[in-house]
Amino acid sequence: MAKRKGDELAAEESPFKPLSAPSAPVPPPAPEPSAAPVAMVPLESIPGIDPRIPPALRANGYGDLWPSQQEAAPLAVAGKNLVLAVPTASGKSLVAYLxxxxxxxxxxxxxxxxxxRALASEKYEDLKALGAALGLRVAIATGDLDAEDPQLARFDIVVATxxxxxxxxxxxxQWLTNMGCIVADEVHLMGDPGRGPTLEVLLARFKQLNPSAQIVALSATIQNSRQIAEWLGAAHVKTEWRPVQLREGILYGEAITFTDGERQKVESGLEDASLALTEDSxxxxxxxxxxxxxxxSTEALAEKLVAATRGSLTDANKAALAEATASLKGSDETSVEKRLAKCMMGGAAFHHAGLRNAERGLVERLFKAGHLKALSATxxxxxxxxxxxxxxxxxDLFRxxxxxxxxxxxxxEYKQMAGRAGRPRYDKVGEAITIAKTHDQRGEISASFLFADPERIESKLGTENALRTHVLSSIASEFVGDEAELDAFMKATFYAHTSDTWVLKERTTRVIDFLLENELITAQGDAFQATRFGKRVSELYVDPKSAVQIRAGLARVGEARLTPMSFLHLIASTPDMIPLYLRKGDEWLAGVAMEREAEILVPQKHGADYEFFLAELKTASLLHDWIEEAPEEEMLKKYGAYPGDVAxxxxxxxxxxxxxEEIARIFQKEATKPVTQLAARVQHGARAELLPLLELRGVGRWRARQLWRAGYHSRDLLAQASFADLTRVQGIGPGVAASILKELGRDPEAEAPAPRSGQQTLWE
DNA sequence: GGTTTTGATATTTAGACAGCATGTC
DNA sequence: CTAAATATCAAAACC
Structure with missing residues (x-):
């Protein structure tokens, strides 16, 4: 147990004593998670567990059950419904795997x-390894990852967003409708206004489709996790235990005061609080x-963090960072990447969604490996x-x-960030520290964050935005055939479980009206049926409002001067595309608006909405530059965007x-062709002239442009090229050249010089 | 004379799922 | 409408 230093001082000054205002009492500290040896329970002793499971888990590095898992594991194995509310990194995945x-x-x-999607990959890797040990087949299904087989039905376990x-x-x-076990990771996301309703509807649907299916919901510790459990008819297990003890504290001046009352001086010569805390650790x-x-802030801070990290780099760190930085420079070198590389050489880096996925992954790997000592992140x-x-x-506790x-x-959110403290196997304790600038702030931070209970999560299904898409999908997928069935389904949602349903009823009626008016569904008495349009919209997974807007735009195709910009703006004006921010220097967009007026398919917004119109135009304009092969660095500057944003x-x-394209197929057949071509240009980021070359395997926008510059303007011209000529083109090596010729029906082996030893060729 | 520091003022502001059918430098 | 950190630019201090 931690020894209290300077009790007297603490009694007087500690921010963790009750504040003066009795109306907002600070709750007493939670019981200390024991750092003492804990009672582990062997996997084998879980009642009823299949004897093949424990060895498979052990072979993959899982040990005995931690206290946080001991109550939930037997329930999971017995096939019971379960809501597990535990801190991050306390081993809740294992319970789900069981x-x-x-x-x-x-x-x-x-x-x-x-x-x-990143989480899907992580869980997929785990489950694939476990599945392999048990003879089970595991697949992943996300928007951008190969489902290894379109026949997902053949897999025993599927990981999906x-x-x-x-x-x-x-x-x-069909295979989805008789799932035996559904795990919902991070169920507290049900409270997210944007994506929460999808998860809520999905769980309600599964409950309806197969009431006997086991549902295991994993949650961060939230106030009303019990309510979710009641909704799902599940056992509720809540623990605070973590494998690595978490200490939360507040820095004020030169010392950290932890919630247990202990004080610790920060040892650093650096002035700035974040830097001092970093150097100290x-x-x-x-x-x-x-x-x-x-x-x-993330970037500005990372540049300064270097002062706190550089001194602690080993030669091995430096070597690894130098290598990584070099790989970074291999791609188009934008200023963000330069900046990142500079920080990385000093042992620090920044991390935010403006980075490309590869860059984010690189930063994550280097940090995990210990080569980067500090990160600043959003x-x-x-x-x-x-x-x-x-x-x-x-x-930053404010945003x-x-x-x-x-x-x-x-x-x-604070708790989730704090929960990242403490690396299992490396650290005895993890520390989560906030910074107080004034004495008063210490008390405020303490009461509003460290000792505060996380918010309740509330269903966001009651908004028309959410209902529009989910009511349509319910009807289009024939889960719901009439008003009574719709009501019955709505009554089974978490929303209905927690609130009066009359608001829901009223909004649902309005949404039905919207769907009827726009001919996404038809009604015969109380019975609903989706139109061909409605069905397709539901499958395409776009917001019905987007689809209606697209249809309206397509109807004006004959009246406008049709260019790529017409369609780019059309999709950018849709609620499914979040537009770029309008900034100070963006006045040029007004000019674009004038020039392009004849090309725009959507009625221009005026007055207060004019800025929204310009923001849509800005997004469309970025996409237009992309398909015109504008240099990336130039684009990023022009739009104030990052590489990750463009992607x-x-x-x-x-x-x-x-x-x-699909909507045009229904209503405006003549518009499909230009849209198909545009989609290909957007995919590759290239002008139309390159499209035939881009169909070749191994040829992207860059190689295609090089081939074009070398005079290969068509596949026919390319087919006549000699192997030697091709390899002289910038970016085309022997491997790519051979593959191109082979695809064009030539036999490169006859022409190619014998491959040098050790060099792999594509046809081996 | 040129450079750095200081200070007032202007500017900007987190994140990321989805179709379908195969592969960038 | 609200705030705070950072960027920008000009003036002042410094070498």
């Missing part, structure tokens, strides 16, 4: 739902993540893949919100253009 594997060994299928699972249900994947062999509220890192640090500094200025971040806009555009 449930899935137990069911699968009995021949029932399992589904593991996650909110992030909730949206992907929802999409599969809309396509009436890194010098003692620790690692640090500093959470801040903006991307810019909340991406708190919700994403498992990336712990010995010390977590939550620097800008468009509606209300700077607002305190949710307690749940995400391109991804969304591809998806919406496909939807546009």
């Amino acid at each position: 449930a899935l594997l137990s069911k699968a060994l009995k021949g029932a299928h399992g589904l593991y739902l996650v909110p992030l 909730s949206e992907k699972a929802d999409a599969l249900l809309r396509h009436k994947a 890194v010098r003692k062999g620790g690692s640090v993540i500093v959470f801040v509220s903006t991307r810019k 909340p991406t890192l708190a919700a994403g893949v498992n990336l712990p640090a010995r010390r977590v500094v939550v620097r 800008y919100d468009v509606n209300s200025g700077n607002v305190a971040i949710p307690v749940l 995400s806009k391109v991804e969304t555009a591809r998806w919406l253009l496909y939807a546009t």
Whole structure:
């Protein structure tokens, strides 16, 4: 048990004593998680566990059951419904795996739902290894990852994002309707206004489709996890235990005061609080993540963090970082990458969603391996893949919100960031530290974050936005055939479980009206049926509002001067595309608006909405530059965007253009061709002239452009080239050249010089 | 004379799922 | 409408 230093002082000054205002009493500290040896329970002693499971787990590095798992594991194995509310990194995945594997060994299928694609990969790797040891087949299904086999039905366990699972249900994947076990990871996400309703509807649907299926919901510790358990008819297990003890504290001046009352001086010569906290920990062999509220802060801070990390780099660290930095420079070198490389050489890095996925992954790997000593990050890192640090500094507890200025971040979010502290196997304790600038702030932070309970989570299904898409999908997938069935389904949701349903009823009626008016569904008496349009919209997984807007735009095709910009703006004006921010220097967009007026398919917005129109145009303009092969660095500057932003806009555009193409197939056949071509251009980021070359395997935008420059303007011209000529083209090596010729029906082996020893060729 | 520091003022603000059918430098 | 950190630019201090 921690010894209290300076009790007297603590009694007077500790921010953890009750505050003066009796109306807001500070709850007493939670019982200390015991750092003492804990009673582990062997896997083999779980009642009824299949004897094949424990050895498979042990072979994959899992040990005995931690206290946090001991109550839940037997329930999971016995096939019971379960809501497990535990802190991050306390081993809740293992409980889910136990449930899935137990069911699968009995021949029932399992589904593991996650909110992030990166998380899907992580869980898939885990389960694949376990499955291999048990003779079970595991697959992954997300928007951007190969489902190894389109016949997902053949797999015993499928890992999927909730949206992907929802999409599969809309396509009436029969195998999904008789799942034996459904795991919902991070169920507290049900309270997210954007994506929560999908998870909620999905769980309600599974409950309806197969009431005997086992549901295991994993949650962060939230106030009303019991309520979720009641809704799901599940046992509720809540623990605070963590394998690595977590200490939360507040830095004020030069010392940290922890919630147990202990004080600790920060040893550093650096002035700035975040830097001092970093140097203090890194010098003692620790690692640090500093959470801040903006991307810019993340970069500015990382540049300064170097002062705190550089001194602690070993030669091995330096070598690894030098190698990694070199790989970074291999790609188009943008200023963000230069900046990142500079930080990395000093042992620190920044991490936010503006980085490309590869860059984010690189930073994560280097930090995990201990080569990077400190990271500054936006909340991406708190919700994403498992990336712990010995010390977590939550620097910014407020974040800008468009509606209300700077607002305190949710307690749940603070807890998730704090929960990243403590690396199992490396650290005895993890520290989560916030910074107080004034004496008063200490008390405020303590009461509002460290000792505060995370918020309740509330269903966000009651908004028309959420209902529009889910009511349509219910009807289109024939889960619901009339008003009574719709009511019955709505009554089975978490929303209905927690609130009066009259609001829901009223909004549902309005949504039905919207769907009827726009001919997404038809009604005969009380019975509903989706139109061809409605069915397709549901399957395409776009917001019905987007689809209606796209249809309206397509109807004007004859009146406008049709260019790529016409369609790019059409999709950018859709609620499924989040537009780029409008910034100070963006006045040029007004000019574009004038020039392009004849090309725009959507009626221009005026007055107060003019800025929205310009923001849509900005997004469309970025996509237009992309397909005109504008140099990336130039684009990033022009739009104030990051590489990751371009990638995400391109991804969304591809998806919406496909939807546009399909909608055109129904209503405006003559528009399909230009849209198909545009979609290909967006996919590759290239002008139309390169499209034939881009169909070749191994040829992307860069190689295609090089081939074009070398005079190969068509596949025919290319087919006549000699192997030697091709290899002289910038970016085309012997391997690619051979593959191109082979694809064009030539026999490169006859022409190619014998491959040098050790060099791999494509046709071996 | 040129450079750095200081200070007032202007500017900006987290994240990321989905179709379908195969592969960038 | 709200806030705070960072960027920017000009003036002042410094070498």
